[in-house]
Amino acid sequence: MSNLVIVESPAKAKTIQKYLGKDFEVIASMGHVRDLPPSRLSVNIKKKFQPKYEIIKGKEKLVDELKKLAAKSDFVYLATDPDREGEAISWHLAYILDMDLKENNRITFNEITKSGVKAGMDNPRIIDEDLVNAQQARRILDRLVGYKLSPFLSQKIRRGLSAGRVQSVSVKIIVDREEEIRAFVPEEYWSIDGKFIPKGSRKNFSASLHGTTEGKLKITSQEQAEGILKELEDAEFKIVKLKNGTRKKSPAPPFTTSTLQQEASRKLGFQSRRTMKVAQELYEGIELPDLGAVGLITYMRTDSLRISNDAIEEVTQYIKDKWGEAYLPAKPRFFKTKSNAQDGHEAIRPTMQKLSPTSIRDSLTNDQFKLYKLIWERFTACQMAECIQKTTQADIQANNYIFKASGYRVHFDGFTTLYVEGQDADEEKKTELPPLEKDMIVRAKEIVPNQHFTQPPARFTEASLIKTLEENGIGRPSTYAATITTITSREYVKREGKTLIPTELGEVTTKLMKDHFPKIVNVKFTAGMEQDLDKVESGEEQWVELLESFYGDFDKTLKKAKVDMEGVKIQLKEDETDIICENCGRKMVVKVGRYGKFIACPGYPECKNIKKYVQEIGVKCPKCDGNVIVRKTKKGRPFYGCSNYPDCDFVSWTEPTNEKCPNCGEILYKKKGKKPMLYCAKEGCGFEKKLEEE
Numbered sequence: 001m002s003n004l005v006i007v008e009s010p011a012k013a014k015t016i017q018k019y020l021g022k023d024f025e026v027i028a029s030m031g032h033v034r035d036l037p038p039s040r041l042s043v044n045i046k047k048k049f050q051p052k053y054e055i056i057k058g059k060e061k062l063v064d065e066l067k068k069l070a071a072k073s074d075f076v077y078l079a080t081d082p083d084r085e086g087e088a089i090s091w092h093l094a095y096i097l098d099m100d101l102k103e104n105n106r107i108t109f110n111e112i113t114k115s116g117v118k119a120g121m122d123n124p125r126i127i128d129e130d131l132v133n134a135q136q137a138r139r140i141l142d143r144l145v146g147y148k149l150s151p152f153l154s155q156k157i158r159r160g161l162s163a164g165r166v167q168s169v170s171v172k173i174i175v176d177r178e179e180e181i182r183a184f185v186p187e188e189y190w191s192i193d194g195k196f197i198p199k200g201s202r203k204n205f206s207a208s209l210h211g212t213t214e215g216k217l218k219i220t221s222q223e224q225a226e227g228i229l230k231e232l233e234d235a236e237f238k239i240v241k242l243k244n245g246t247r248k249k250s251p252a253p254p255f256t257t258s259t260l261q262q263e264a265s266r267k268l269g270f271q272s273r274r275t276m277k278v279a280q281e282l283y284e285g286i287e288l289p290d291l292g293a294v295g296l297i298t299y300m301r302t303d304s305l306r307i308s309n310d311a312i313e314e315v316t317q318y319i320k321d322k323w324g325e326a327y328l329p330a331k332p333r334f335f336k337t338k339s340n341a342q343d344g345h346e347a348i349r350p351t352m353q354k355l356s357p358t359s360i361r362d363s364l365t366n367d368q369f370k371l372y373k374l375i376w377e378r379f380t381a382c383q384m385a386e387c388i389q390k391t392t393q394a395d396i397q398a399n400n401y402i403f404k405a406s407g408y409r410v411h412f413d414g415f416t417t418l419y420v421e422g423q424d425a426d427e428e429k430k431t432e433l434p435p436l437e438k439d440m441i442v443r444a445k446e447i448v449p450n451q452h453f454t455q456p457p458a459r460f461t462e463a464s465l466i467k468t469l470e471e472n473g474i475g476r477p478s479t480y481a482a483t484i485t486t487i488t489s490r491e492y493v494k495r496e497g498k499t500l501i502p503t504e505l506g507e508v509t510t511k512l513m514k515d516h517f518p519k520i521v522n523v524k525f526t527a528g529m530e531q532d533l534d535k536v537e538s539g540e541e542q543w544v545e546l547l548e549s550f551y552g553d554f555d556k557t558l559k560k561a562k563v564d565m566e567g568v569k570i571q572l573k574e575d576e577t578d579i580i581c582e583n584c585g586r587k588m589v590v591k592v593g594r595y596g597k598f599i600a601c602p603g604y605p606e607c608k609n610i611k612k613y614v615q616e617i618g619v620k621c622p623k624c625d626g627n628v629i630v631r632k633t634k635k636g637r638p639f640y641g642c643s644n645y646p647d648c649d650f651v652s653w654t655e656p657t658n659e660k661c662p663n664c665g666e667i668l669y670k671k672k673g674k675k676p677m678l679y680c681a682k683e684g685c686g687f688e689k690k691l692e693e694e
Contacts, residue, residue: 004073005107006066006093008080012112015285015293016079019117027069029080033059034092036139041147043140049547051140053092063096070097075105077124082108082345083301083478084537088135091127101127111351112285112295115310134537137546141165141529144551145520148558157508157570160592162490165526166475166483168513171492172521173468174460175502175510184456190219192228194403194447196237196396203434204445207396207405214400225449232398232447240402241395242438247408249387251415253335254347254379256303257477258470263378265463266422268370269498269675272462272481276300278371279348288355288363295351296360297375301478302345305335311346314353315383327385327414335382349379377419384415392433396442407431459499473527497676504572512570516561519553583609614643619658622667623650654681663687 005026007013017026034053036042044050055063070076076099078090090106099105104124109116142164149163192209209228211217219225255263260279264270270278279300285293312332319327335347350372357373364372389408396403409432410416460468466480475483484500487493492506502510513521520526529550535541579588581601590613591600597613615630617640626644633639640655642648655670661680664687671677676691 002073003075003077004069005077005079006090008086008089009280009284011281011284011293012295015112015295016109016117018292019114020121025069025073026079027066029066029089029093030059030062032056032089032092033063033066034096036143041143043143045144045551048544049140049551051136055096066093067097070099077107077121078105078127079107079109079120081301082110082299084131084135084138085478087128087131088139091129091132094127101129109295109299110345111298112283113351116295116351130537130539133543134533137536137543138533140547141550144547144554148554149517149520152558152562153509153512156512156565156568158505158572158575158592161505161509162486163513163520164483164486165520165529166469166479167486167492168510169474169521169523169526170465170469170483171487171502171506172510172513173523174465174487174493174500175507177457177460178502178507181456181459186453186455188220189452189454190222190225191450191452192219192225192447193450195445196403196405196442197445198434198436198440198442201434205405205407205433206431207394207403210395210402210404212400212402213397217401219449222449222451228401229447229449232401232444235398235401237396237398237403237442237444239394239436239438239440239442240397241393242436243393245391245393246411247389247391249389249414249416251333251381251384251386251419252378252421253305254307254349254382255375256305256347257301258303258466258480260300260348260375261466261477261480262463263374263422264371265461265466265498267374270367270371271484272466273485274367275371276478276481278367279375282368282372282375286360286363286368288360294355296355296372298347298349298351299345300348302348303338303477304345305337305347306345307334307349308346311349311353312383315380318353319380319384323384323417326412327417329383329385333383347379348375350376353380381415381419384418385412387414387416388412392436394433394436398444405433407433459501461498461500465500472523473530474523475526475530508570508572516564517557519557579611581607581609583607616643617655619656621648621650622656624648626650628656661685661687 003024005016005020005024006029007016007026008029008031010028010030013026013028017024020026033056035056036051037054042052042054044052076097078093078099080086080089080093086108087106091101093099094101094105104126106127107120107124109120145163145165150161153161153163194207194209195204196207197204209217209219219228252259261272261275264275265272279297282296283298283300285295288294316328316332357369357376360372361369388411390411391408392406394405396405458464462484465484466477469475469480469483470477487506488495488500491503492509493500494503495501510521532541532546536543536546575589575591577588577590577599579599580586581588581603584601584603584607586601586603586607588599588609588611589602590597599611599613601607601609616627617630619628620626621628621642621644624642624644624647626642626648628640628650629643630638631641640652642650652669655672657668657670657678659668659678660666661668661682664680664682664685666680666682666685668678668687669681670691671679671688677688678691680687
């Protein structure tokens with residue numbers, strides 16, 4: 001027998017080949033082989049949105065090879081990824097290879113392990129055309145929006161702009177938050193905080209003024225705070241209420257695509273794109289001593305919280321052996337998946353519980369180890385016992401004022417011995433109160449007033465934006481990384497530290513979209529479109545009808561916008577530079593052409609002066625009097641070099657600064673990541689200091 005198995009990536013092919021043996025040949029399609037060509041719309045709107053697919057440029061030789069291999073094979077299996085995109089790739093491959101769509105030739109692997117591959121091979125099925133139609137509908141929707149709307153934006157704002165359903169609403173969410181921050185008016189308020197010492201004790205504890213015996217008190221001025229302090233002079237402080245209790249803290253569920261991206265951002269400082277790249281590597285297979293290539297995690301594009309019984313049994317035994325019976329819950333935990341989730345997969349978990357992160361550390365890259373450790377610990381912790389905390393709450397009265405103190409101590413650490421969710425860092429800090437009794441007199445060591453101002457809502461980080469998109473049903477978790485990459489690379493949004501801030505381009509584009517295409521940037525409309533795509537996937541709705549209902553209104557809106565904005569061109573302030581045109585004296589502006597950015601005189605066509613665009617970082621070259629600029633390799637990787645090149649050969653992959661090392665006088669460089677640092681690169685120096693986020 002000669003069997004051909006087609007997967008998406010070479011790494012995955014290598015791992016699966018090991019399990020299937022010599023009767024099978026496993027080859028990679030390298031992702032999509034057929035798609036809508038990028039140079040034109042390629043959708044026949046008049047003929048029920050019929051797409052015009054073509055072999056992707058550069059993949060002709062691969063397709064020919066696939067055809068030859070398929071022709072000489074007894075059977076062909078399509079084993080692309082187990083999601084909408086993977087189903088569509090299999091469908092396109094079946095068309096190219098002239099395969100029977102009614103034949104059981106589609107197999108999926110939730111995990112790339114011996115048992116996972118066997119389970120997939122034992123359960124072939126036909127290609128799910130509803131799943132394909134959902135992907136096809138999304139692809140055509142995005143093509144219609146992108147190819148119809150992008151030229152309009154380019155004409156009215158700046159050449160080369162693009163629009164997209166999820167992209168545009170994501171930018172709007174970030175812009176709306178920025179507008180909230182600008183409109184925010186801080187309000188002054190005061191707190192009165194004290195440190196108290198129980199009689200016969202040396203240990204003090206903190207308590208804050210809550211109110212009076214009549215209720216909560218709001219302090220709005222320094223005068224009010226000082227008046228209260230005066231009333232508390234020489235007052236006796238007595239514990240009038242004491243409540244001891246127990247609270248149980250449960251572990252977080254295992255990861256989904258979205259929560260993995262959020263946690264990797266919070267704990268590891270990974271951008272979502274980096275997270276998904278590393279997760280793909282862990283899923284497809286890592287070479288391990290004595291085991292060969294092994295897929296270390298289950299499929300990483302999932303919004304399901306389901307866990308297989310085998311995985312529950314394996315992790316339960318591991319916890320029992322490692323920590324003992326006390327660290328197991330009374331019964332295994334199962335987590336409820338959201339109603340709109342695609343429950344075809346499990347949650348993200350390790351495929352082999354015994355492969356702890358430390359046991360395979362030497363086989364992993366640094367990023368692979370960090371992410372695998374996060375996934376392994378989160379999954380293991382979700383099947384561990386609760387953390388039990390002993391809590392204490394005390395009311396301390398002086399005259400008619402009530403101070404409140406609260407604290408807890410860990411009675412049993414449970415799952416927290418292994419893993420604590422990243423967001424827990426925002427919760428109350430652990431405080432332990434000394435032994436207290438009702439009616440006990442306590443001495444006020446100090447009582448101080450503190451001025452505060454209400455704070456505006458925080459800017460979005462990748463983690464909080466992904467959480468917002470998911471909560472509002474916008475896009476799918478598998479698309480978030482690509483969406484964030486798009487809006488930053490196209491300069492609608494910029495990064496400052498970990499925060500995402502809209503650029504002027506992002507704000508201007510969003511305003512135009514709000515004014516003329518309100519549905520495209522409407523959160524509820526975009527979420528509703530996702531629900532409609534889910535209905536296509538489940539067979540409840542026809543994909544052509546979905547496109548027809550969208551396009552009719554969209555086309556009318558676009559035509560009206562073109563009429564309303566005829567002759568209008570929006571000028572961006574941020575495009576203006578400080579460079580004076582030597583021909584006519586005007587301030588030159590940044591423009592975007594076919595080959596990227598360049599500097600031009602705004603007096604065109606009277607003045608046609610242009611210059612090369614150079615991105616300076618405000619740092620002087622350490623070797624000469626030139627400026628350090630951002631340059632790029634042929635493959636687009638950015639690096640730093642001197643503006644006087646080739647006369648000066650200074651280059652660096654790491655961003656230099658104007659700061660000098662206090663030890664040796666050399667310049668300091670920025671080390672980015674979860675813990676940003678300034679460091680000295682001189683051999684043997686070793687100076688480092690923490691870099692505060694901007």
